[in-house]
Amino acid sequence: MRDDPSLLNVPMAVGGQSMLSTSNYLARRYGVRAAMPGFIAKKLCPQLVIVKSHFSKYQEVSQTVREILSNYDPLFSSVGLDEAYLDITEYVTELMRGKEEQVPVEGEDRVTQSFGDSSVENTESLKHSLVHQTDTKLIQIDPESSQETDTKLLQIDDPESHSTDMKLQYGSSESLNDTDLHQSDDLVCDSDQCLPNSYWECAERVVNEIRERIHLTTQLTASAGIASNKMLAKIASDMNKPNGQYMIPPSREKILEFIRKLPIRKVSGIGKVTEKMLNALGIVTGADIYDKRGLLRLMFSKCSYDYFMNICLGIGSCTVHSEWERKSISTERTFPDIWKPSELFQKCHKLCYSLTEEVEESNIKGKTVTLKLKTSAFEVKQRSMTFPNPISSFADIHKAARILLESEMKNNSQLKLRLMGTK
Template structure:
C-alpha cells in the first residue's frame, strides 16, 4: 500500500505551466503540502479519499488473483468485441475545436492590473484557488488548492478575490467570437468551449484573401481593447493603404501587422484566436481534432497562446494516443489514475494490453469507456441546447466518463 504522505499530495504536472517548475520539485511540493496541512479538514478529506482508493485497489487485485484462465478468456473476447464495434463506429468526418482561455481568471485580473503581470498571482481565497498564472505554477501553485497551502509553496503569491460578474462579461465577448464559427458551440465552462467548424470550413473555402486578412498594431489602442469592443468599431478603424501599398494604423500611423489566415482548419482557428485577443486583450489556446476528447487533449500541446491539429485519419489518431499518460484523458482524474496505475496501466496503449483485466474489475460501461480511450474515439456532436446549461452536464455530454472505480 502506498504511503499517503508521499502519494496523497503528488502534483499532477499535466496542467500547463506545471511541467516547468522552478521553485520546488514534485517531491518537495508533496512534503510542503503534507507538513502544512496536517490536522486540517482538507488533509483529513484527502487522506480519507486516498484510503478509500487503496481499499478499492486491493479489492480489484483480489478479483484478478482469484480469476481463472477461463474468466480472462471470456473478458478478452468481450473487450475484443467492444473494440471491433467501436472501430466500426469511428467518425473522422468532423472538425472539432476545443478552445481554452489561458489562465482565464488570472489573465483578466492581470490585464486590468498590469503591475501583476510578472508576479505570482492566483485567483480565489485562503480556502480554495480557482486558478493561478504561469509564474505561480512554477512553484507548484494550481487550481483546486487551498490558498493557505499555496502561500507555503510561494510566500510572495498574490491572491486576488474572484470577480465572477467581470469574468462572465469577458466570457460573453469570447462567446460572440465562437458563434461566428459555430452558432451551436457548447460552453464547458466560462473559459472553455467546443466548436464543430465543419460547416464553417465549407463556406471558408470560397472566401477571398482579403476577407481572410486581419490587422493588428501593437500600439496602446489595440492593447487596451476590452468589453466595449463592437464589430462596427473595427470596420471603422481598420488600417488603410498608403500610396506605397503599406497598411497604416488609424491610431498611431505606424505600419500595422497583417495576418492572412488560410482556408483550412489551422487558418480558421488562428483567425478565431486573433479575434479573441483583439476583442479582449487575452490569449487562448486551441486543439483541432476529429472529436471533442482528442481536441481537448490537443489544446494542451501548445499552451499557452498556441494551437495544435491532429490529422483526421485513423493511423494518426492511434499514434497520437498510444503513449499518452491516462491522466491526460478528459474524465480520468487522480483516483482513476491511481487505480489504473496499480493495475499496470499508465498509458493508453497499456489499456489495450490489460483490457481483459480491466473488464474483470470495472463495469461494462467503464470498460467501454476505456476501450474508446485506447482507440481515440470520442464525441463528434456539439450542441448548446438549453438542457446543457449546467457545466457538469455539458462536460458529461461532450466527454462521457462513466467510470466507477
C-alpha cells in the same frame, strides 16, 4: 494580470485565504492549484500574490468571447464561462468553396485569404479584417446526419490565468464495438470520405483567426486543439499552452500513434484516483490500455471498460449542438471555518435567499432541497429533503435547509464548516 501588468511575472492566484479558484503558471510551479486554501498556497509559495475574484468582470469578458464565437457557429455549445464547443464545418466549407480562397505557397510569408467581401493580407491586414469581420452567416451541420462533411469543435478554458483555452475539433468518428486496434478502419474517416487536407489547413487558419480576434478584443491569449472528436480536441488544447494551437492529423494512423504514446492522465475523466488504479495494473499510456484490455474487462464495469476502449481507439463524441435541460439550481460559498450555531444559521439563511432569487429568475420549481456541507477536515456531506409537491418559495427552501442543518448539528456537536451550499 491583464488589468495589473505588475502581476505578469510574479506567482499569483485568484481567491482568498479560504479557497483559490485558479493560479497562474508561475504559481503552479510551486504546487499552487485551484480549490486549494489560500493559507496552504502561501506556505508552498511565500511570495504568492492573492487577488480577489471579480465575477462580474469575468462574465463581461466571457460574453465578449461568446459574441466572437457566434460568428463562426451561432449554435455553439458553451460550458461555463470559459469553455465552448463549436461546429465550424460549414464556415470552413464555405471558405473553401469560394473562388477567392488562396492556399499559401510553400516558402511564402504572405497569406491571402478572403472573408466576405474583403481580402486579408499579412498580419497587420489580418488583424484589421478580424476586428471588422463580424457578420459571417453560418449554418448548423449535424455531424450524425451529414454524409459529406466532417465536424469541428472548439473549447475554451482558464480565464483567471488570462489564457483563454480553446479546443477545436474537426473530423468525424464512427462508434466501434470491440474491434481490433490494428485492423479497424472506422476509427476516423478514410481519405475518400473526409474533406481534403486543404480543408484542415484552412481550419487551422480559422482557429488562429478566432484566437487573434479574442486577443485583439479582450487582450487575453488563447490556445486551441484541433482533432477528430471532442475528447481528442480537449487533449490537443493542452499540447501547446499558453497562446498556441495544436492539431492531431485526421488520419487513423496518426490518431492511433498519438494515443499510443499519450499518458493516461492527459485524458479528461481520468483523475488522480483512476490514474493510481490503472498505474497499479501497469497501465501508463493509451497503448497499455489496449494491451491490457482483458484485465480491464475483469476489473471494471462494462461502462468503464467501454470508456477505456474508446480512449485507446481515439473515439469521442462529435455532438456539439445538443439539447440540454437544466436539472437543478444550486449556490454555495466557501469561508473561513465557522462553528457557532448563530453563524451557521445565518450562512444558511443567506444561501437560501440567494437560491430563491435564482429559482424565481429561472421560473422553475423543484421537489428536493439539498444541503451541502464541507467540514474543516474537508469531509463533504450532502443531506436532502423531498416535498410531496414542487416548491419555489424562500419559506419552503429555508425551512428544509434549516431542518437539515439542525439535524447535522445534533449529530455532530463539534461541527465546524468551511463550505455550505443549497440546491
